[in-house]
Amino acid sequence: MTYAVIKSFGSFPPIKTIELSPCEESVPWRISLIERLEFLSQNTFTGSSHSEFIFDIADIVKNTINTVTIENSLLFLQYYLGFEFPNPGKVIDYLQKHRNLYDIVLYACILTEEQFGQRAQISLELYQDPEIHDEYLTIFVRQEEYEPDIIDKIDVICREYEPGLAGIDGYLLVNTDFQPPVV
Amino acid sequence: MKYKNPPIVEAICEFRFSKETKWDPTIPGSVYERIKDHFPVKESKIEQQLSLKADASGLSQNFVSTPRAVMLSQDRTSLVQVGQSLLSINHLKPYAGWENFRPKIKLAYDTIRKVTDIEGIDRMALVYVDRIEIPGEDIEMEDYFNFYPYLGPELPQSHVNYMVACAFPYNDERDLCKIQLTAAMPTKKDHLASLLTTEYFLAKKKTVSPDNALEWMEQAHTTVRELFKGSITEKLENLFKRID
Numbered sequence: 173m174t175y176a177v178i179k180s181f182g183s184f185p186p187i188k189t190i191e192l193s194p195c196e197e198s199v200p201w202r203i204s205l206i207e208r209l210e211f212l213s214q215n216t217f218t219g220s221s222h223s224e225f226i227f228d229i230a231d232i233v234k235n236t237i238n239t240v241t242i243e244n245s246l247l248f249l250q251y252y253l254g255f256e257f258p259n260p261g262k263v264i265d266y267l268q269k270h271r272n273l274y275d276i277v278l279y280a281c282i283l284t285e286e287q288f289g290q291r292a293q294i295s296l297e298l299y300q301d302p303e304i305h306d307e308y309l310t311i312f313v314r315q316e317e318y319e320p321d322i323i324d325k326i327d328v329i330c331r332e333y334e335p336g337l338a339g340i341d342g343y344l345l346v347n348t349d350f351q352p353p354v355v
Numbered sequence: 356m357k358y359k360n361p362p363i364v365e366a367i368c369e370f371r372f373s374k375e376t377k378w379d380p381t382i383p384g385s386v387y388e389r390i391k392d393h394f395p396v397k398e399s400k401i402e403q404q405l406s407l408k409a410d411a412s413g414l415s416q417n418f419v420s421t422p423r424a425v426m427l428s429q430d431r432t433s434l435v436q437v438g439q440s441l442l443s444i445n446h447l448k449p450y451a452g453w454e455n456f457r458p459k460i461k462l463a464y465d466t467i468r469k470v471t472d473i474e475g476i477d478r479m480a481l482v483y484v485d486r487i488e489i490p491g492e493d494i495e496m497e498d499y500f501n502f503y504p505y506l507g508p509e510l511p512q513s514h515v516n517y518m519v520a521c522a523f524p525y526n527d528e529r530d531l532c533k534i535q536l537t538a539a540m541p542t543k544k545d546h547l548a549s550l551l552t553t554e555y556f557l558a559k560k561k562t563v564s565p566d567n568a569l570e571w572m573e574q575a576h577t578t579v580r581e582l583f584k585g586s587i588t589e590k591l592e593n594l595f596k597r598i599d
Contacts, residue, residue, distance in 0.1 A: 238445070239365040239484045243539045243550055250540060251516070261542030268365070268447055269431040272398065341398060 201336050205279040212252075212282075237271045245278055249296065253285045256295035258354065266298050266309060270342030277309060277344055280333040284311050284346055287325050291315060293353035299345070308343035314353045322348060356584065358595035362485040362551075363450040368460045368572065369482070372440040373475030373561060383424030383437040385470040390462060394426035394435050435463045440477075442467050453576055461569060473565040480556035481575040483583065486539060487549045487591065494547040499591040502534055502551075525578060530571075531558045532578050534586055551586060553579045 242264060249255040257263060267274055277296070284294050292315045299310040313326065329346050337344065372378075387397055400423045423438035436443040444463050446456050467473070489499055493513075496503040504517045520535035532555040539548040555575035557563055563571045584592075 238367060238482075239447075239486075240537070240550055240552055243486075244537070246540050247516075247538065257540065259542075260540045264540075264542070272400065272425075 201279060201333060202275065204332075205275060205282070208279075208282050208286075237274050239268060242267045242271075242274060245274070246296075249278075249281055253281065254294070255281065255285075256293060256354065258295060258297055262298040263296055263309065266307070266342070270340075272340040273309070273337075273342040273344060276333055276336040276340075279336065280311055280329060280344055280346055283329045283332055284313060287329055288313055288315075291319070295354065308345060311344070311346045313346070313348045314351055315348075316352060318348075318350060356580070356597060357452065357599040358592075359598050360595050361448075361450060362487050362595060363483060364448050364486040365482075365484040366446045366450055366456055367443065367480070367482040367484075368445075368456075369443040369478075369480050370441070370464065370476060370568065371478040372442075372473055373477050374440065375474035376440055377471050377474075378440055380422065382467070382470050383422065386435070386437050386463070386466050387424060387426055389466045389469070390426065390435065393459070393462065394428055394433070396427040396429060396431065398425040398427070399423065400425065433459060435459075437467070457572075457576075460572060464569060468565065475561040476557065476563060476565060476568060477560045478557055479563070479568060479571070480554055481572055481579055482552065482554040483579050485551040485553075485583065487551055487587075487594075488541055488543060488546045489549075489591070489594065490543070490546050492545050497588075499588055500536065500549075500551075500586060501588060502536060502586040504536075523582070525555075529557070529559050529562050530575070530578075531556055532575075532582055534582055536586075551583070553583050553586075555579050 246257065246260060246264065250257060267277065281294070281296065288294060292313045295312045295314070297310050297312060298307055300307040313322065315322070319325070326346050326348065333344070333346075383399075387394075391397075423436055423441070425434055425436050427434045432447045432449070434445050436445070442463060444456075444460050446459065450456070487499075502519065502521070504514070504519045506512055506514070516538045518535070518537045520533060522531045522533040524531055532553065535550075535552040535554075537550050537552070539550045541548040555578050557571070
C-alpha cells in the first residue's frame with residue numbers, strides 16, 4: 173500500500189512535496205533543514221500554542237512557496253529565534269522575487285542561531301551596495317564582546333548552506349560588521 | 356474596486372490536472388518556447404515528492420524527483436510554473452488588476468492545452484493575499500475587519516499572534532472559498548500587520564471540464580472580490596484610498 177501525506181496551504185497540493193534546488197548536491201542540506209524544523213516543531217514548543225505555528229513552517233518548506241509562507245517564516249524567526257529585522261519590508265520583497273532562496277535563508281538562519289544563540293544579536297537585512305547597485309540578503313551577527321574565533325564560526329555556517337546557492341538567482345551572506353548590537 | 360494603496364501582495368492561479376492527462380518532461384520546455392516573449396527569465400527546480408510505503412516490514416519512504424520550470428517576467432513580478440500535472444500563474448505587487456492578470460492566466464492555460472491534452476482537472480484555485488498594515492499601537496480589530504478573532508470577555512483582550520479561517524460553500528459545495536486572517540510582520544513602526552488570504556478552489560475533482568476552467572475562474576474572481584470586500588470595514592477601505 174502506498175500513500176502520501178497531505179498537508180498544505182489551502183487546498184494544494186494533494187501530495188506533500190519537497191522543493192529542491194537544481195543541483196542534487198543540495199539534497200543533504202535540505203534534509204538537514206527539514207530535520208531541524210521538525211525538531212523545533214516536535215520538541216521546542218510541544219504542548220504549547222506555538223506548536224501548530226511551527227509545524228506549519230516545517231510543512232511549508234515542503235510545498236509551493238508563496239507570500240504567506242515567507243511572512244510566516246519571518247515571524248517564526250522573530251518570535252521564536254529572536255531575530256531582528258531592521259527593515260522587514262525589504263527582506264520580504266527580496267524573498268518574494270527570489271523564492272528559490274527562501275529555504276536556504278531559513279536554513280542559514282537556524283544554523284546561525286544554533287551557533288551563536290543568546291551570545292549574539294542576529295539580524296536579517298537586505299544589504300544594498302550603492303556603488304555597484306548590488307543587493308543581497310545578509311545575516312548579521314553582532315556581539316557586545318566579540319569572540320576571537322567569530323569568523324571561523326561564521327565560516328562553518330557558510331560551508332553548510334552555500335552548496336544550496338549554486339545555480340540560483342539571488343544571494344545570501346552570513347557576516348559580522350563588528351559593530352555592537354543595534355538597540 | 357481600485358485603490359491608490361492596494362493591499363494585494365500576491366495573486367495566484369493554480370491548476371492541478373488529473374492523472375489521466377499525458378505528461379512528459381518536454382512539456383515545460385514547449386510551454387516556455389510559446390510564452391517566452393512574456394516570461395523570458397527561465398529557472399528550474401527539482402521537486403521531490405515524498406511517498407511513504409507501508410508493508411509487513413514497516414514504513415519506508417521514497418523520494419521521487421520531478422522537475423519544475425519557473426518562467427518569470429523580466430521584472431520578476433509575474434511568473435508561470437509548470438510541473439508534473441501542475442500549472443501555476445503568480446502575480447506579485449504591484450498588482451495591476453484582474454484585467455491584467457486574466458490575460459496571463461489565459462495565455463498560460465491555453466498554451467498548456469496546446470502542448471498536451473488536459474483530460475481533467477483535479478484542483479484549481481484563485482488565491483489573493485492582501486497585506487494590511489494599520490497605524491496605531493492599540494488596534495481594535497473590529498474597527499477594521501468584519502472577520503477577526505473574537506475574544507470573549509473572559510479572555511485576555513490583547514494578543515500578539517492570531518490565525519482565523521473559515522470556508523464557505525458555493526455551487527452545492529463543488530467549490531469552497533476560504534478566508535484566512537493571520538498576523539504578519541509590520542514594516543512600519545507602531546503598526547499592526549495582517550495577511551488576509553482569500554482562496555476560492557474547486558473542492559470536488561473533475562466537476563469542471565477543461566473547456567470551462569477559465570469561465571470558472573471568472574466566477575472565482577467575483578467571489579473572491581465579494582468576500583474580500585465583506586471582510587473589511589469602510590474604515591479599513593479608507594486606508595487603501597479607493598479611486599473608482
